[in-house]
Amino acid sequence: MRHAIAQSIGLGRAAMLAVGLLAGLWVANSGLLDQIMVYWDDIAFLSRQHMVLVAASGGAAILVGVPVGIWLSRPSAERYAETVMQVFNIGTTIPTLAVIALSMTILGIGFPPAFFGLFVASLLPIVRNTYAGLLAVPSHLKEAATGMGMTPIQILWQVELPNALYVIFSGIRTALAINVGTTPLAFLIGGGGLGELIFTGIDLMDTGMLLAGAVPTAMLAVLVDFLMGQAQLRLIPKGVNPLR
Amino acid sequence: MIRLEDLTKTFATPNGLVVAADKVNMEVPTGEICILLGPSGCGKTTALKMINRLIAPTSGRILINGEDTSKLNDIELRRNIGYVIQQIGLFPNMTIEENICVVPKLVGWDMKKAKSRAAELLDLVGLDPRHFLRRYPKELSGGQQQRVGVIRALAADPPVMLMDEPFGAIDPINREIIQDEFLKMQAALKKTIMFVSHDIDEAVKMGDKIAIFRAGKIEQYDSPDRILAHPANAFVADFVGADRTLKRLRLVTAEEVARADAASAARSASVADVRQSLASSGERIAVVIDGDHHPVGFVTADELQGASGRIGDFAHPLPASVPVRADLRAVVSEMFAHDTMWLACTDDNGRYAGVVTQPAVTAALRATYGGANAGAA
Numbered sequence: 001m002r003h004a005i006a007q008s009i010g011l012g013r014a015a016m017l018a019v020g021l022l023a024g025l026w027v028a029n030s031g032l033l034d035q036i037m038v039y040w041d042d043i044a045f046l047s048r049q050h051m052v053l054v055a056a057s058g059g060a061a062i063l064v065g066v067p068v069g070i071w072l073s074r075p076s077a078e079r080y081a082e083t084v085m086q087v088f089n090i091g092t093t094i095p096t097l098a099v100i101a102l103s104m105t106i107l108g109i110g111f112p113p114a115f116f117g118l119f120v121a122s123l124l125p126i127v128r129n130t131y132a133g134l135l136a137v138p139s140h141l142k143e144a145a146t147g148m149g150m151t152p153i154q155i156l157w158q159v160e161l162p163n164a165l166y167v168i169f170s171g172i173r174t175a176l177a178i179n180v181g182t183t184p185l186a187f188l189i190g191g192g193g194l195g196e197l198i199f200t201g202i203d204l205m206d207t208g209m210l211l212a213g214a215v216p217t218a219m220l221a222v223l224v225d226f227l228m229g230q231a232q233l234r235l236i237p238k239g240v241n242p243l244r
Numbered sequence: 245m246i247r248l249e250d251l252t253k254t255f256a257t258p259n260g261l262v263v264a265a266d267k268v269n270m271e272v273p274t275g276e277i278c279i280l281l282g283p284s285g286c287g288k289t290t291a292l293k294m295i296n297r298l299i300a301p302t303s304g305r306i307l308i309n310g311e312d313t314s315k316l317n318d319i320e321l322r323r324n325i326g327y328v329i330q331q332i333g334l335f336p337n338m339t340i341e342e343n344i345c346v347v348p349k350l351v352g353w354d355m356k357k358a359k360s361r362a363a364e365l366l367d368l369v370g371l372d373p374r375h376f377l378r379r380y381p382k383e384l385s386g387g388q389q390q391r392v393g394v395i396r397a398l399a400a401d402p403p404v405m406l407m408d409e410p411f412g413a414i415d416p417i418n419r420e421i422i423q424d425e426f427l428k429m430q431a432a433l434k435k436t437i438m439f440v441s442h443d444i445d446e447a448v449k450m451g452d453k454i455a456i457f458r459a460g461k462i463e464q465y466d467s468p469d470r471i472l473a474h475p476a477n478a479f480v481a482d483f484v485g486a487d488r489t490l491k492r493l494r495l496v497t498a499e500e501v502a503r504a505d506a507a508s509a510a511r512s513a514s515v516a517d518v519r520q521s522l523a524s525s526g527e528r529i530a531v532v533i534d535g536d537h538h539p540v541g542f543v544t545a546d547e548l549q550g551a552s553g554r555i556g557d558f559a560h561p562l563p564a565s566v567p568v569r570a571d572l573r574a575v576v577s578e579m580f581a582h583d584t585m586w587l588a589c590t591d592d593n594g595r596y597a598g599v600v601t602q603p604a605v606t607a608a609l610r611a612t613y614g615g616a617n618a619g620a621a
Contacts, residue, residue, distance in 0.1 A: 163335070
């Protein structure tokens with residue numbers, strides 16, 4: 001079973017490499033590469049801006065989302081937990097573009113509204129997975145831990161969080177995927193980033209410019225997901241990691 | 245010693261007050277196993293969990309070694325009580341070693357001492373520390389996990405252990421093996437143990453005392469033998485089952501009813517000598533033993549009449565023999581299987597140790613009845 005999965009992952013990688021190689025050949029031969037490279041300075045500057053946005057809003061979402069998820073899963077918060085989760089759920093049904101637009105009406109234009117909109121959009125998967133992951137820790141583990149004389153904090157750190165870690169990580173991975181995918185929209189409210197090249201390229205019907213924004217955005221998304229996948233594989237203890 | 249005084253637990257439910265434990269009074273002497281037995285919902289688990297305060301008592305007192313536990317805080321109390329549950333509850337994120345070291349770490353043991361303790365305990369239950377210390381729970385079989393669950397509770401050497409149907413989720417064959425292992429460990433460790441079970445056979449096998457619960461009350465608190473021989477009321481009689489006399493067979497070993505001085509004869513002995521000694525002791529059968537003192541056959545007094553020569557020439561093969569440590573249930577089962585009224589017993593080295601007869605078995609069972617009836621009259 002594991003062997004088969006490993007094999008299919010290997011096949012998938014090979015196929016991806018082949019597609020990437022062909023696409024690269026096509027781009028190089030069609031002269032598009034030159035058209036893209038014209039914007040190299042812009043790409044470098046905007047990529048940095050883009051990554052700062054992703055890192056800041058994603059990082060803030062993790063720093064806020066995980067503790068909120070933990071708090072909601074405590075017995076003391078049981079009364080509010082479902083209500084809060086409902087509010088968050090309604091929050092996700094609002095399209096991210098609308099969230100960004102709404103945050104502009106309050107915070108104006110520039111980095112702050114972009115940061116805030118992305119932060120809100122990434123928050124929910126993290127809170128939800130942290131909450132659900134902690135609630136899914138089998139009650140007999142908590143009973144055993146309590147019966148052995150662990151304090152609630154010790155149970156949280158030594159038993160609940162390690163056993164919920166895989167689910168929490170999945171939430172963070174989803175959140176960052178949403179975040180990276182939404183960040184180009186930040187340009188629309190003056191937040192900068194690679195969206196500047198994409199949207200301007202669309203407006204000017206300039207394929208080179210459009211690709212100069214789209215290709216790094218795509219690569220960044222793939223890179224972030226790859227890094228998260230590796231982190232999930234390596235950081236989660238062996239006993240509770242279905243990947244190992 | 246664990247003492248419960250008027251221990252009561254009531255739950256408020258939408259349908260009114262439910263009494264889960266109703267003025268439970270009992271005492272478990274130091275080093276004994278007390279089984280809390282009863283149908284589900286009878287309050288046995290509630291009573292157990294009040295001791296380590298997983299359930300807070302409504303009223304009443306709990307004393308451990310004479311000390312009122314209400315003076316201790318929850319954490320301190322629980323760290324001094326071993327706790328084993330049916331679902332085992334090994335932490336999947338920790339290795340076996342880390343799992344065993346949880347409580348020693350909590351109470352501040354030196355890590356080196358905790359680790360050597362873990363290895364020592366694994367050895368005790370027959371799991372090779374070199375293989376198992378670094379493994380994760382999911383890499384162990386159910387029986388192995390349950391053994392680790394038990395030794396984890398023993399890790400910090402608590403004087404008292406609470407076990408909530410600890411062997412309930414294991415298949416019958418492994419359960420017997422683990423029960424035997426546990427009894428052997430307990431013989432050396434002498435912990436004071438409260439043990440919840442719903443299985444009368446397990447209770448009879450494991451318990452020094454059994455408390456039978458119904459609707460939050462103790463119906464009878466007595467030794468297994470007395471519960472089986474003298475159920476206090478119809479409920480207890482019904483609960484222990486119509487075959488309760490047969491169950492008592494498990495409580496007695498062959499050694500206790502075997503006659504060690506039953507006639508025996510060496511293979512090389514002369515027929516005339518054996519005939520004479522049988523005639524003088526009035527016995528009809530002699531077990532024939534070889535040079536290593538192993539029982540190999542038997543001769544009957546009738547066949548020796550008028551014969552001469554060596555005993556070895558007249559010996560019949562033994563139908564079967566049983567170890568003296570076997571319980572009477574195994575002995576009777578062997579007797580029925582071989583259609584015989586008596587069996588030779590052997591000690592741990594296979595040497596002849598006496599003879600068990602069916603009349604001796606029934607006499608042993610009758611002894612408790614007779615004694616108690618005389619007491620009642």
